[in-house]
Amino acid sequence: xxxxxxxHCDGYEIFDAEEREVEDKGFLPYPGHKPGxxxxxxxxxxxxxxxxxxxxxxxxxxxxxxxxxxIIGATGNVEEAVKKYIEGxxxxxxxxx
Numbered sequence: 334x335x336x337x338x339x340x341h342c343d344g345y346e347i348f349d350a351e352e353r354e355v356e357d358k359g360f361l362p363y364p365g366h367k368p369g370x371x372x373x374x375x376x377x378x379x380x381x382x383x384x385x386x387x388x389x390x391x392x393x394x395x396x397x398x399x400x401x402x403x404i405i406g407a408t409g410n411v412e413e414a415v416k417k418y419i420e421g422x423x424x425x426x427x428x429x430x
Contacts, residue, residue, distance in 0.1 A: 335407050335414055337386035340366060346411045347380065350419045372399040384414050384423065 336342035342363055349357040364374060371392075375383070376399040383396060384404045393403045404425045407414050417423040 335384065335386050335409060335411055339383065339385040339388040339392065340371075345375075345380075346415075347378070348415050350415070353419050355415065355419070369395060372396045372401065375399075376401060382418070384411075384418060 344360055344362040347359050347361050348355050361378070364370070372395045375396075380401055382402040382404065384407045386405065386407060388396075388403060388405050393405070396403050404418065404423060406425060407423065414423060
């Protein structure tokens with residue numbers, strides 16, 4: 334399930350999608366909170382989009398500076414949200430943070 338807050342999750346489901354199909358997926362455990370660490374950590378792992386329930390405005394900006402698209406306001410099943418995203422059907426909503 335999608336976490337209500339990006340920084341309070343146990344880890345990240347990472348999906349690799351090509352041509353609107355998921356090619357690979359895996360789990361990346363949460364490496365702990367260190368200011369400014371996660372944007373660099375995820376960018377180094379070629380993450381280009383984050384889908385989350387909520388995220389603070391300053392965290393969103395740090396990810397965008399690393400060219401990581403941030404979609405907030407998502408709820409429900411992770412795999413269903415990813416499918417909607419690659420089909421162009423998911424919309425960013427107001428953060429719950």
